[in-house]
Amino acid sequence: MAKKIMIQGTMSNAGKSLICAGLCRIFRQDGYKVAPFKSQNMALNSFITEDGLEMGRAQVVQAEAAGIPPKVQMNPILLKPTNDVGSQVIVNGEVLGNMSAREYFAYKKQLIPDILKAFHQLEEEYDIIVIEGAGSPAEINLKQDDIVNMGLARMVHAPVLLVGDIDRGGVFAQLLGTLMLLEKEEKELVRGLIINKFRGDKTILDPGIDMLEQKGGIPVVGVTPYMQIEIEDEDSLTERFEGRRKRNVQDMSAGSIDIAVIRTPRISNFTDFMLLENLSGVSLRYVKQCSELGHPDMIILPGTKNTMEDLRWMRQNGLEAAIQKAASGGTAVWGICGGYQMLGEKLSDPDGVESGGCMRGMGLLPVETIFGREKTRTRVVGTFRHPDGIFQGLKDMEFEGYEIHMGETGLKGLLPMNEIYDTVQKNKEPEVIGKDLGYIRNQDGASRGNVCGTYVHGIFDREEIVTEIVRALAGEKGIDVHECGTIDLKKFKESQYNLLADTLRNHLDMERIYQILEEEEDGYED
Structure with a gap:
C-alpha cells in the first residue's frame, strides 16, 4: 500500500495547497508514483475530468505537479458555495444537491465510505499519497465529525506536517495554539512543523524556532520563503486579485x-x-x-x-x-x-x-x-x-x-x-x-x-x-x-512546478520527511 503524508494548516491560506504541490513534484522527481488527495474541498474553481466528473482545481494542480492526469478520486467531495450559508454538494464528481451549512454538517459523516473508497483506489495505484487538509484542525466547533483534517488523518493512518503562515504575523501562537487544542491522539499524529511565507534573515528566527520546538515538543522541518511562483490558486482567498x-x-x-x-x-x-x-x-x-x-x-x-x-x-x-x-x-x-x-x-x-x-x-x-x-x-x-x-x-x-x-x-x-x-x-x-x-x-x-x-x-x-x-x-x-511576448502555458507551468520543488528542497528537511514516510504507523489506532 502507498505511503502517505498529510499537510494541515493553522488557518485557511497558510500555504497547504502549494506545499502539497511542491511535495508531489519532489517525490515525482525522486522516482515515485505520487498522487494528491483532499477528501473535502470548498472552492468555486473547479475542473472537469476526461470522464466528465467535477473536482477542485487545487488537486488538478497537484496532479499536474505529480505528472499524472487528474482523477475525481483525488477530491471526492467538492463544496461550491451558493451563498453565505449554503453550498452545492458534489460527491464523486456529480451533484448530490444544495445544502445549508447545518444540513451538510449533519449529513457529512455519511460520506465517509465514499472518501475511503476513493483513497484506497489511489493507494492501490500509487507509491505515495500527499494529503491536504482544509482550514484548521483546531476549529473546536467542527472537530466532532471531522472528515478532512485530523479525522481523516486517523482514518487513513497519515502522519501530519502542520503549516503556519508567518507573513500574517503570530506564527508561534498559530502553531502552539493549534497543538494545544488538539486531543492527545491527534497531537501524536503531528510529526513536524513548517513555518511558511518567511521573508528575511532566518538566523533572526532561530531563537523562536528553538522555543517553538521546546514548547510544542515537535521538530520544525522547514522554514519556507514567501514564494513568487505562478501556480493556479485554489479559491477566493487568492492574492491574485491584489x-x-x-x-x-x-x-x-x-x-x-x-x-x-x-x-x-x-x-x-x-x-x-x-x-x-x-x-x-x-x-x-x-x-x-x-x-x-x-x-x-x-x-x-x-x-x-x-x-x-x-x-x-x-x-x-x-x-x-x-x-x-x-x-x-x-x-x-x-x-x-x-x-x-x-x-x-x-x-x-x-x-x-x-x-x-x-x-x-x-x-x-x-x-x-x-x-x-x-x-x-x-x-x-x-x-x-x-x-x-x-x-x-x-x-x-x-x-x-x-x-x-x-x-x-x-x-x-x-x-x-x-x-x-x-x-x-x-x-x-x-x-x-x-x-x-x-x-x-x-x-x-x-x-x-x-x-x-x-x-x-x-x-x-x-x-x-x-x-x-x-x-x-x-x-x-x-x-x-x-x-507583446508569447508563452507556452504547458512549459511555463512545468518551469514553475520545478522552481517550487527546488525552493522546497532548499528549505525543507527532506531527509526527515522521508523518514516520517518510512516510520512504522505506531499510535495511529482509532
Missing part, C-alpha cells in the same frame, strides 16, 4: 494591453486567465467598482456560481451600465460561462436553481438562458467558425476546454447572428453543436461585433488563441504586436 494585477488605472502604461476582469462576488474559475496574466505587454487586473474600470482594451466577465445575483450586483453598483457603454463604443467584451449568460437578453430560472424568476440580461448578445436542475459537465474540443468584429482572426483555430454550468443557452429567434464555433463533447457521444443558423438549443458560444461569449473554460489556455486576441487588441490600439 498586487500587480490590481494596479491603479492611472498607472497603466500606454504601451500595455489593458484587460479588466470583473471581480464579481461569486467569481469562479479565474484560473482561465493565467496565460493572459503572464504575457509581457499585457496588464490584466481585477475590477469590482466603476472607479477602477477606466478604459480597458478588453473587458472579461468571468464564470460565477450565481449568474443572476452577480448580474444584479453589477446592475446595482453601475458596472453593468459602464460595460454596456464601453461595448457600444467598440470595446471588446468577452464572457465566459456565467459571464456569457449575463451578456444575453434574458435569464429565466423557473425552478429556483439560482434566484428564481426572470430578469433581463445585459442585451449585448441575442441569446437567452433557462436554468434547469441538470448540470452540464463535459470536456470539449472545437474550432472557431465565424467569430465577429476584431476577433475574426480566430476563424478555424482549434481549442480544447471544459464546460460546467447549470442551464441552457439558445439564440433568440432568428436574429442575425454569427456562431462562434463548432464543438465536440469528448466524454459523450460525438455531437456537433451550432451547425445551422437560427434558434439552437445549447448554444455553446456566440459573437456579435466585438462582444463574444462562450461556455468553454480553458479557451484562453492555448498560446495561438491568446496571441491572436492580443494581436487584435494591439492593432486597435496601434501597438506593434511584437512588443
Whole structure:
C-alpha cells in the first residue's frame, strides 16, 4: 500500500495547497508514483475530468505537479458555495444537491465510505499519497465529525506536517495554539512543523524556532520563503486579485494591453486567465467598482456560481451600465460561462436553481438562458467558425476546454447572428453543436461585433488563441504586436512546478520527511 503524508494548516491560506504541490513534484522527481488527495474541498474553481466528473482545481494542480492526469478520486467531495450559508454538494464528481451549512454538517459523516473508497483506489495505484487538509484542525466547533483534517488523518493512518503562515504575523501562537487544542491522539499524529511565507534573515528566527520546538515538543522541518511562483490558486482567498494585477488605472502604461476582469462576488474559475496574466505587454487586473474600470482594451466577465445575483450586483453598483457603454463604443467584451449568460437578453430560472424568476440580461448578445436542475459537465474540443468584429482572426483555430454550468443557452429567434464555433463533447457521444443558423438549443458560444461569449473554460489556455486576441487588441490600439511576448502555458507551468520543488528542497528537511514516510504507523489506532 502507498505511503502517505498529510499537510494541515493553522488557518485557511497558510500555504497547504502549494506545499502539497511542491511535495508531489519532489517525490515525482525522486522516482515515485505520487498522487494528491483532499477528501473535502470548498472552492468555486473547479475542473472537469476526461470522464466528465467535477473536482477542485487545487488537486488538478497537484496532479499536474505529480505528472499524472487528474482523477475525481483525488477530491471526492467538492463544496461550491451558493451563498453565505449554503453550498452545492458534489460527491464523486456529480451533484448530490444544495445544502445549508447545518444540513451538510449533519449529513457529512455519511460520506465517509465514499472518501475511503476513493483513497484506497489511489493507494492501490500509487507509491505515495500527499494529503491536504482544509482550514484548521483546531476549529473546536467542527472537530466532532471531522472528515478532512485530523479525522481523516486517523482514518487513513497519515502522519501530519502542520503549516503556519508567518507573513500574517503570530506564527508561534498559530502553531502552539493549534497543538494545544488538539486531543492527545491527534497531537501524536503531528510529526513536524513548517513555518511558511518567511521573508528575511532566518538566523533572526532561530531563537523562536528553538522555543517553538521546546514548547510544542515537535521538530520544525522547514522554514519556507514567501514564494513568487505562478501556480493556479485554489479559491477566493487568492492574492491574485491584489498586487500587480490590481494596479491603479492611472498607472497603466500606454504601451500595455489593458484587460479588466470583473471581480464579481461569486467569481469562479479565474484560473482561465493565467496565460493572459503572464504575457509581457499585457496588464490584466481585477475590477469590482466603476472607479477602477477606466478604459480597458478588453473587458472579461468571468464564470460565477450565481449568474443572476452577480448580474444584479453589477446592475446595482453601475458596472453593468459602464460595460454596456464601453461595448457600444467598440470595446471588446468577452464572457465566459456565467459571464456569457449575463451578456444575453434574458435569464429565466423557473425552478429556483439560482434566484428564481426572470430578469433581463445585459442585451449585448441575442441569446437567452433557462436554468434547469441538470448540470452540464463535459470536456470539449472545437474550432472557431465565424467569430465577429476584431476577433475574426480566430476563424478555424482549434481549442480544447471544459464546460460546467447549470442551464441552457439558445439564440433568440432568428436574429442575425454569427456562431462562434463548432464543438465536440469528448466524454459523450460525438455531437456537433451550432451547425445551422437560427434558434439552437445549447448554444455553446456566440459573437456579435466585438462582444463574444462562450461556455468553454480553458479557451484562453492555448498560446495561438491568446496571441491572436492580443494581436487584435494591439492593432486597435496601434501597438506593434511584437512588443507583446508569447508563452507556452504547458512549459511555463512545468518551469514553475520545478522552481517550487527546488525552493522546497532548499528549505525543507527532506531527509526527515522521508523518514516520517518510512516510520512504522505506531499510535495511529482509532
